[in-house]
Amino acid sequence: MARDSNTGMVERRGTGLWLTHLGLIIGVAFIFFPIWLAFVASTVTQADIVRPPMPLWPGEHLVENYTKALRSGINAPVARMLFNSAVMALGISLGKIVISLLSAFAIVYFRFPGRKTFFWLIFLTLMLPVEVRIVPTYQVAANFGMLNSYSGLIFPLIASATATFLFRQFFMTVPDELAEAARVDGARPMRFFVDILLPMSRTNIAALFVILFIYGWNQYLWPLLITTDPEMNTIVMGIKQMFPSGDDYADWPVIMATSILAMLPPVVVVVGMQKLFIRGLVDSEK
Amino acid sequence: MATVSLESLKKSYGKTEVIHGVDIDIEDGEFIVIVGPSGCGKSTLLRMVAGLEGVSEGEIRINGQRVNEKEPMDRDIAMVFQNYALYPHMSVSQNMAYGLKIAGTPKLEIEERVGEAARLLQLEPYLKRRPRELSGGQRQRVAMGRAIVRRPSVFLFDEPLSNLDAKLRVQMRLEIKKLQRDLGVTALYVTHDQVEAMTLADRMIVMNDGVADQIGAPLEVYANPQTEFVAGFIGSPPTNFIESGVAGKSPGTKVGIRPEHVAIVPTGQGNTTGRVIYAEPLGAETLVHLTLGDGQLVTVRQDGSVEIPSEGQEVGLSWSEQDEMRFDTDGRRL
Amino acid sequence: MEKRVTFKGIWLPLLLVLPQLLITAVFFFYPAGQAVWQSLFIPDPFGLSMQWVGLGNFEYLLSDKYYRASFQTTAVFSILVTVVSMGVALYLAVLADRLIKGSGTYRTLLIWPYAVAPAVAGVLWLFMFNTRVGVVAWYLGVLGYDWNHVLNEGEAMGLVVVASSWGRISYNFLFFLAGLQAIPKSVIEAAAIDGARFWMRFRTIVFPLLSPTTFFLLVVNIVYAFFETFGVIHTITSGGPQQATTILVYKVFADGFVGQDLGSSAAQSVILLLIVSVLTVVQFKFVERRVHY
Numbered sequence: 001m002a003r004d005s006n007t008g009m010v011e012r013r014g015t016g017l018w019l020t021h022l023g024l025i026i027g028v029a030f031i032f033f034p035i036w037l038a039f040v041a042s043t044v045t046q047a048d049i050v051r052p053p054m055p056l057w058p059g060e061h062l063v064e065n066y067t068k069a070l071r072s073g074i075n076a077p078v079a080r081m082l083f084n085s086a087v088m089a090l091g092i093s094l095g096k097i098v099i100s101l102l103s104a105f106a107i108v109y110f111r112f113p114g115r116k117t118f119f120w121l122i123f124l125t126l127m128l129p130v131e132v133r134i135v136p137t138y139q140v141a142a143n144f145g146m147l148n149s150y151s152g153l154i155f156p157l158i159a160s161a162t163a164t165f166l167f168r169q170f171f172m173t174v175p176d177e178l179a180e181a182a183r184v185d186g187a188r189p190m191r192f193f194v195d196i197l198l199p200m201s202r203t204n205i206a207a208l209f210v211i212l213f214i215y216g217w218n219q220y221l222w223p224l225l226i227t228t229d230p231e232m233n234t235i236v237m238g239i240k241q242m243f244p245s246g247d248d249y250a251d252w253p254v255i256m257a258t259s260i261l262a263m264l265p266p267v268v269v270v271v272g273m274q275k276l277f278i279r280g281l282v283d284s285e286k
Numbered sequence: 287m288a289t290v291s292l293e294s295l296k297k298s299y300g301k302t303e304v305i306h307g308v309d310i311d312i313e314d315g316e317f318i319v320i321v322g323p324s325g326c327g328k329s330t331l332l333r334m335v336a337g338l339e340g341v342s343e344g345e346i347r348i349n350g351q352r353v354n355e356k357e358p359m360d361r362d363i364a365m366v367f368q369n370y371a372l373y374p375h376m377s378v379s380q381n382m383a384y385g386l387k388i389a390g391t392p393k394l395e396i397e398e399r400v401g402e403a404a405r406l407l408q409l410e411p412y413l414k415r416r417p418r419e420l421s422g423g424q425r426q427r428v429a430m431g432r433a434i435v436r437r438p439s440v441f442l443f444d445e446p447l448s449n450l451d452a453k454l455r456v457q458m459r460l461e462i463k464k465l466q467r468d469l470g471v472t473a474l475y476v477t478h479d480q481v482e483a484m485t486l487a488d489r490m491i492v493m494n495d496g497v498a499d500q501i502g503a504p505l506e507v508y509a510n511p512q513t514e515f516v517a518g519f520i521g522s523p524p525t526n527f528i529e530s531g532v533a534g535k536s537p538g539t540k541v542g543i544r545p546e547h548v549a550i551v552p553t554g555q556g557n558t559t560g561r562v563i564y565a566e567p568l569g570a571e572t573l574v575h576l577t578l579g580d581g582q583l584v585t586v587r588q589d590g591s592v593e594i595p596s597e598g599q600e601v602g603l604s605w606s607e608q609d610e611m612r613f614d615t616d617g618r619r620l
Numbered sequence: 621m622e623k624r625v626t627f628k629g630i631w632l633p634l635l636l637v638l639p640q641l642l643i644t645a646v647f648f649f650y651p652a653g654q655a656v657w658q659s660l661f662i663p664d665p666f667g668l669s670m671q672w673v674g675l676g677n678f679e680y681l682l683s684d685k686y687y688r689a690s691f692q693t694t695a696v697f698s699i700l701v702t703v704v705s706m707g708v709a710l711y712l713a714v715l716a717d718r719l720i721k722g723s724g725t726y727r728t729l730l731i732w733p734y735a736v737a738p739a740v741a742g743v744l745w746l747f748m749f750n751t752r753v754g755v756v757a758w759y760l761g762v763l764g765y766d767w768n769h770v771l772n773e774g775e776a777m778g779l780v781v782v783a784s785s786w787g788r789i790s791y792n793f794l795f796f797l798a799g800l801q802a803i804p805k806s807v808i809e810a811a812a813i814d815g816a817r818f819w820m821r822f823r824t825i826v827f828p829l830l831s832p833t834t835f836f837l838l839v840v841n842i843v844y845a846f847f848e849t850f851g852v853i854h855t856i857t858s859g860g861p862q863q864a865t866t867i868l869v870y871k872v873f874a875d876g877f878v879g880q881d882l883g884s885s886a887a888q889s890v891i892l893l894l895i896v897s898v899l900t901v902v903q904f905k906f907v908e909r910r911v912h913y
Binding site for chain 3: 017020021023024027028030031032034035037038041049050052053054056098099100102103105106107108109110111112113114115118121122125132133134135136137138139140141155156158159160161164172176179183189190192214217218219220221224225236237239240249252255256259262263266267269270271274277278281282
């Protein structure tokens, strides 16, 4: 985008421009440094690390460390934990999207007894995070026999209405005439939902999926409570379990390889779907 | 095709009645235009026929059959919406085919019917496009195509041309009329534009505040308005209303006289006098705006070749008694 | 706002809302109700029966010096996290906004730590400052500073604050940058023509115009610091040393699951519930002005 030259008094040039870049580069470096160190640590040997200072440039043990982490890990193979995390993140995002789409469709397109009440009930759930009600929620999950199970990891985290509100808001912007046209065309409610409303919501669904996937993947406290069996650990909570309880040295290369693996899927999602991610973020905070 | 009858049709929202009882028998193949200002209930009336709004009282019959409780799709109607209401994620042909697909029409027949409609509407080059890739006029055609492929008995139009620019509007108006004739289908058409109403209608319903003030052929309605509202609403520039005392009659009523029926004559002659405020020469004709003694505004439409009086000039206004329309204080024709 | 068009039917919509209703009832309303209920009891020493104590748990909590300390810790922690993460983010956003070219690239480079889980961020920072192997701790040692967050309360707090703020910068940066880019350039140019220098322009024009974004982020970041930083604290300090980093959420967990004191933990949940409700109301009052539900 070219700018008029006489707006130069606002746009910095010369030294000022370089200082701006310098400031940003320092910021980027600050953001990157911890991850760089983690990456380096995942490519060297334990011996390199326990004799500080550790090297700041990657070593040659990348394949070895990652293979060890994925195949055997410390308590459970990291591959297994990655799988658990994927199931949980997908379960939470897809589950939440499905139930929210259905209930948003109902409250926007129907008038039924209890509609207002339902609306306010789910409104109440909007911002109370699971952290606040962990003990009783844990008891409920335990009573249902959901400890160490995928349903235990997933269902309690679906009980929030942010997505419902998002879809409701979107459905309200769909022109009334579209539903009327569909009715004249002979579409029954569910047909309209599947043929018209869902395809029109594609972008919203995708944007929300990105946000919910990250939310689900990064859960910590809940999996920590509900999974005692290492085989059911998710990767984000499993890392902490890899630290020895006593005075022993932690197996840093494997732990750092696991950390890199733990952040890889959500980072790929965020960077790969940046547009959708930003849209989802802005939407879901509205 | 189909006849449509509305019998003392009423609509209320809660306690507020918005349609106060409309009666009309529409003949097979007739083009009916419902015209009126915004908020008069014309769209509501149409949507009741479509089945998009419930009927509070009265009855709607299509082909003699009561349809009050029927779903839109079971009424043998098709509707063209103001904003076209095209499905944005479907191509032109998918849009047109959607209703048939739901009805379970065989694939070959769908293709045939969509092809036929596309030919008729000159949409063939655009069948694979999405609505957003089309111009306003093209979208309008797709909306009509969607109605045509279903071969309904009744076409319903809800202000279909109001989103188009003036030139396109004239063109589409002609197309709609031709299409309706060729297909021989009964049509109900809602508009606030009296020119559309005059040019399209076999008969028109002039709606005012939830009441059908007058139902009749356009020229008949124009020549013989039954209420002050109709006289004022139909015709441009609108009818002049003159207090009967000022017009040289016994006071207490109003005299309506169309601008083309008033002539400017020398002062002292004619039915009354007025002062010229300004004149709008339009070429073929000239509109002269005047004030009467009581401040009432009057417009005279005269031929372009007639001399234009200068501003501020006192002139006489003359008309013949047979062109007078007299209304009582309730606005009813006497 | 309501839709003009509605479909007929009662059973279908009820069926449609049923899944959400069930899940919300079982995993939200029932536990929340249980939290309130349990906060009025204490279990006997053998865990066999519950004894009604009314508001006793609350009275005990509010007089408990550990709980009050935890309140204070939470306040300090949230304020620091909010100020640090918003401050750095605003600084970077202002810089990026000054660029005509390349702000998109910096955005891509800066946003992705959002995807890093707080718990993982905790592990990364723990690794850098680990007293035995941490690179940063080691270099600090070379400079003559003996870093030990395991023993030093201030250092522990500093570490969890930085680790919690680190991943949050991206989020705040995104919103600040969007807010800055929404300010019409003509306004800023007009100020420049009026002779206002950069800092002056920022203070008198940009920052006031940015205040809706700032206020929104303030609330959101406080909520984040209160609840979502559990992972950071659990991985780095486990609330120590001497409870110096035990924020309220951590204490609910520690008392309820580690200490098995259900009544007290439930009472703490209820107090948190109240705090969140207040924050929610504040946020919605504000959000309502911004967007219309």
